[in-house]
Amino acid sequence: MPSLLVDNIGELVTNDAGRGEGGPLGIRRRVALLIEDGEVVWIGPTTDTPSADHRIDAAGSAVLPGFVDSHAHLVFAGDRAAEFAARMAGERYTGGGIRTTVGATRAASDSELRATVRRLRAEALRQGTTTIEIKSGYGLTVVDEARSLRIAAEVSTETTFLGAHVVPAEYAARPDDYVSLVCGPMLAAAAPHARWIDVFCERGAFDADHARAILTCGQAVGLGVRVHANQLGPGPGVQLGVELGAASVDHCTHLTDADVDALVSTRAGDEDGGTTTVATLLPGAEFSTRSPYPDARRLLDAGVTVALATDCNPGSSYTSSMPFCIALAVREMGMTPAEAVWAATAGGARALRRDDIGVLRPGARADLVILDAPSHLHLAYRPGVPLVRQVLHNGVPR
Numbered sequence: 001m002p003s004l005l006v007d008n009i010g011e012l013v014t015n016d017a018g019r020g021e022g023g024p025l026g027i028r029r030r031v032a033l034l035i036e037d038g039e040v041v042w043i044g045p046t047t048d049t050p051s052a053d054h055r056i057d058a059a060g061s062a063v064l065p066g067f068v069d070s071h072a073h074l075v076f077a078g079d080r081a082a083e084f085a086a087r088m089a090g091e092r093y094t095g096g097g098i099r100t101t102v103g104a105t106r107a108a109s110d111s112e113l114r115a116t117v118r119r120l121r122a123e124a125l126r127q128g129t130t131t132i133e134i135k136s137g138y139g140l141t142v143v144d145e146a147r148s149l150r151i152a153a154e155v156s157t158e159t160t161f162l163g164a165h166v167v168p169a170e171y172a173a174r175p176d177d178y179v180s181l182v183c184g185p186m187l188a189a190a191a192p193h194a195r196w197i198d199v200f201c202e203r204g205a206f207d208a209d210h211a212r213a214i215l216t217c218g219q220a221v222g223l224g225v226r227v228h229a230n231q232l233g234p235g236p237g238v239q240l241g242v243e244l245g246a247a248s249v250d251h252c253t254h255l256t257d258a259d260v261d262a263l264v265s266t267r268a269g270d271e272d273g274g275t276t277t278v279a280t281l282l283p284g285a286e287f288s289t290r291s292p293y294p295d296a297r298r299l300l301d302a303g304v305t306v307a308l309a310t311d312c313n314p315g316s317s318y319t320s321s322m323p324f325c326i327a328l329a330v331r332e333m334g335m336t337p338a339e340a341v342w343a344a345t346a347g348g349a350r351a352l353r354r355d356d357i358g359v360l361r362p363g364a365r366a367d368l369v370i371l372d373a374p375s376h377l378h379l380a381y382r383p384g385v386p387l388v389r390q391v392l393h394n395g396v397p398r
């Protein structure tokens with residue numbers, strides 16, 4: 001594969017802590033970056049660049065690792081714009097609309113679902129997202145969960161079985177039977193296409209006992225654990241996730257001190273994040289449901305590892321934009337621009353237990369974003385502006 005030099009980088013966010021300035025962002029200035037076979041192989045001063053087959057001139061702008069969106073629901077049919085409008089007119093979000101999307105998804109053809117997944121994947125990539133986790137969870141039958149994951153796996157290796165999104169209407173009177181279905185034939189059909197298992201552990205969805213049963217079954221067949229936890233109110237999700245060694249607990253909007261302490265405890269002696277349970281915050285959901293935001297400042301000050309993700313889904317957060325989430329996190333959740341950029345790149349990588357993405361150093365994947373701006377600060381400073389000039393995914397300009 002021909003080599004590619006990205007030259008004249010004004011500010012390079014490496015997330016290689018200890019290299020360069022800016023603390024964990026590891027910022028280096030006036031550098032170039034050489035890519036071979038989809039990997040970063042060299043970073044050094046622009047005055048000393050190696051020869052390469054191709055060259056991109058970054059013209060003094062900022063370059064950062066591609067965004068890692070560790071929480072998205074892209075396999076669905078239909079939309080819920082009317083529900084959004086009703087909510088903005090004063091109705092409260094309860095999560096009940098998920099069943100509307102389940103009906104539409106079951107009725108859709110494979111090619112309709114595939115077209116939606118590909119459209120949203122492309123939309124995210126244009127905004128700088130080079131890795132995106134994709135959940136099932138709108139099929140809720142053996143066949144529909146398996147096909148959701150099969151289609152998701154066509155565009156991402158980070159696929160998550162979320163058969164326990166809600167109890168579908170036909171099982172409303174017998175949730176225990178639905179949990180048995182999820183742990184039995186549904187998991188067996190889903191697992192070959194999934195890396196992770198997830199549960200919506202919330203009042204009105206799955207309680208701690210059901211969630212533990214489902215997550216443990218997933219672990220037994222080799223799936224990693226993630227949990228939708230403490231979104232709509234306080235609950236057992238965060239501490240259950242920690243107990244099971246989850247890579248991430250997601251939402252974390254309503255936390256007790258014990259929840260925060262449990263998350264902090266997972267960082268003990270874990271410099272590289274290999275056993276850390278990350279708190280993944282999804283501010284698009286609070287924005288789209290007009291709800292109070294999670295307190296990122298409290299988590300960061302306590303020493304919890306924080307990630308940002310979109311929660312892209314048709315009901316409660318229909319955005320695929322990581323820059324939008326960065327801007328919300330800074331404006332509404334007490335994060336500094338540097339913390340938000342780290343959380344949207346390296347934080348997302350930790351939430352997926354990956355060390356080859358969310359970072360730019362020799363050996364890392366050449367997933368990077370060239371901004372139309374001189375600094376990463378502009379992602380929060382200029383909200384809503386399309387600042388992504390070019391995206392390289394596996395070293396290939398997209």
Ligand SMILES: [Zn+2]
Nearest residue numbers: 071073228311
């Ligand atoms: Zn979600």
